[in-house]
Amino acid sequence: MLDVSGLTLSYGPEPVLEGANLRVDTGQFVSLVGPSGSGKSSLLRAVIGLQQPSAGTVTCDLDRGDLGILFQDDALLPWRTALDNVALGLRIRGKPRPHARDEAEAWLGRLGLVGFGQRYPRALSGGQRKRVALAQVLALRPRLLLMDEPFAALDAIVRHRITQDLLDLVEGEKISVLLVTHDLEEALVLSDVVYLLGRGPRARIRERYAVPIPRPRDIMKARTNPSFAPLLERLWQDLSAEVDAVRRIA
Amino acid sequence: MSTTTARLAARRLVVLGILLSLWEVLARFGVLNPFYVPPPSKVGATLFALFADGEIWTHIEATFGAALLGLLLGVVVGAILGVSAALLPQVGEILDPAMTVLNAVPRIILAPLFVIWFGIGIASKVAVTFVLIAVLFFFAVYTGINEVDQRLVERVKTLGGGRSILLREVYLPAVTAWALSNLKVAVGFAFTGAVVGEFVASSRGLGYLLSFAQSTYNASLTLALLLLVIVFVFVLFALAGRLEKRLLRWR
Numbered sequence: 001m002l003d004v005s006g007l008t009l010s011y012g013p014e015p016v017l018e019g020a021n022l023r024v025d026t027g028q029f030v031s032l033v034g035p036s037g038s039g040k041s042s043l044l045r046a047v048i049g050l051q052q053p054s055a056g057t058v059t060c061d062l063d064r065g066d067l068g069i070l071f072q073d074d075a076l077l078p079w080r081t082a083l084d085n086v087a088l089g090l091r092i093r094g095k096p097r098p099h100a101r102d103e104a105e106a107w108l109g110r111l112g113l114v115g116f117g118q119r120y121p122r123a124l125s126g127g128q129r130k131r132v133a134l135a136q137v138l139a140l141r142p143r144l145l146l147m148d149e150p151f152a153a154l155d156a157i158v159r160h161r162i163t164q165d166l167l168d169l170v171e172g173e174k175i176s177v178l179l180v181t182h183d184l185e186e187a188l189v190l191s192d193v194v195y196l197l198g199r200g201p202r203a204r205i206r207e208r209y210a211v212p213i214p215r216p217r218d219i220m221k222a223r224t225n226p227s228f229a230p231l232l233e234r235l236w237q238d239l240s241a242e243v244d245a246v247r248r249i250a
Numbered sequence: 251m252s253t254t255t256a257r258l259a260a261r262r263l264v265v266l267g268i269l270l271s272l273w274e275v276l277a278r279f280g281v282l283n284p285f286y287v288p289p290p291s292k293v294g295a296t297l298f299a300l301f302a303d304g305e306i307w308t309h310i311e312a313t314f315g316a317a318l319l320g321l322l323l324g325v326v327v328g329a330i331l332g333v334s335a336a337l338l339p340q341v342g343e344i345l346d347p348a349m350t351v352l353n354a355v356p357r358i359i360l361a362p363l364f365v366i367w368f369g370i371g372i373a374s375k376v377a378v379t380f381v382l383i384a385v386l387f388f389f390a391v392y393t394g395i396n397e398v399d400q401r402l403v404e405r406v407k408t409l410g411g412g413r414s415i416l417l418r419e420v421y422l423p424a425v426t427a428w429a430l431s432n433l434k435v436a437v438g439f440a441f442t443g444a445v446v447g448e449f450v451a452s453s454r455g456l457g458y459l460l461s462f463a464q465s466t467y468n469a470s471l472t473l474a475l476l477l478l479v480i481v482f483v484f485v486l487f488a489l490a491g492r493l494e495k496r497l498l499r500w501r
Binding site: 048064065069073074075076077078079080088089092093120121122136140 | 399402410420
């Protein structure tokens with residue numbers, strides 16, 4: 001579905017990311033973890049087409065319209081109600097207004113926001129706003145969801161709940177996902193495959209871990225799966241080695 | 251209205267009443283010279299007489315006409331210039347410094363020049379109001395467009411929105427918000443421009459009457475006219491506030 005091969009990205013003379021290979025197969029949940037400055041977000045931006053690679057290719061057999069994108073600092077239109085914000089994407093895709101609104105209402109419902117449609121973003125909590133943003137993206141029925149630390153700004157409980165709801169929807173709708181996160185546990189609990197990106201600059205993909213926890217998953221119970229703890233241990237040590245390498249230089 | 255705000259309003263009215271009564275008493279007993287500070291009752295009577303004889307309406311009409319016409323022209327032209335400066339860099343690099351200079355100048359001093367250019371009729375008053383407001387609105391719209399939240403722009407783009415969607419869903423509402431928050435200031439400017447324009451040279455209008463009252467040392471007429479202008483501006487302020495609240499209810 002998505003194939004990143006030999007990808008090199010540079011802002012200045014020195015590449016941030018070099019020769020990265022990564023695959024997302026249909027229906028797979030893939031996470032990309034790594035230390036700050038390793039170019040995780042840049043890789044995602046390259047997949048979306050916001051950044052030109054200096055070498056390598058990004059191959060995706062989907063239309064642009066099949067991609068759903070969710071970033072940490074995404075904002076809703078403050079002058080549109082929650083409902084109209086969700087309906088916006090649908091209307092851009094050419095759905096007539098009443099139709100788009102009905103569908104938007106249904107998606108708000110699926111994300112637990114029944115009765116919040118007429119509120120303006122200002123009158124919603126941070127978690128509720130994220131849910132609206134998620135509804136906005138999912139309403140367009142993406143086949144591949146690209147996310148960059150989407151819930152980083154939320155507190156633990158809210159984040160837990162919204163992540164579980166997202167996971168249920170993604171599993172139910174068979175949406176493929178590429179998630180960028182710095183949270184190793186989150187990556188393991190959610191993903192089928194986790195990629196570890198080394199330290200930057202010239203960051204490389206260090207390791208690929210397959211996560212054999214069966215689906216559908218409950219993000220609390222997934223942690224008790226026998227494969228979870230050893231994988232986390234390995235991931236943690238590999239990441240520490242990368243960070244230590246940076247520290248020795250400093 | 252909640253009881254606390256009602257009480258606050260009541261307390262304020264009481265204080266106002268006390269001050270007015272004090273003024274009335276002091277003026278009647280000659281502590282304040284009524285020639286300079288006529289008692290409120292006399293000001294009220296003058297105001298009543300102005301309306302009773304009906305001639306005031308042509309003056310009100312003249313001032314309102316100039317203020318509203320200048321406001322309208324200033325808003326439209328200021329907005330058009332602001333949009334072009336924000337969207338076309340070649341226009342922006344000329345207009346930005348020019349408007350900044352104009353903004354720094356107290357533009358009211360152009361009034362005598364406009365009388366020479368446009369005569370003592372309504373045109374010179376409209377011109378004064380116009381320059382006051384056009385510059386204000388230029389900056390409202392120009393900054394409004396430049397300061398649009400880029401996250402919103404990116405968001406709408408990732409949802410598949412093109413130029414026209416961006417304009418309608420992001421830029422237009424953002425600019426409307428900026429413009430509306432300047433509307434009250436603009437209303438004040440509109441009356442300043444019209445009345446001062448009439449001061450300078452005119453044959454009609456509240457500014458003309460004010461100038462007449464001043465030259466005849468008629469303090470009572472002066473105060474009555476001031477009161478009239480203040481009331482008008484307050485009413486327009488309230489209307490502008492209503493509009494702002496209605497259109498910016500998402501805030």
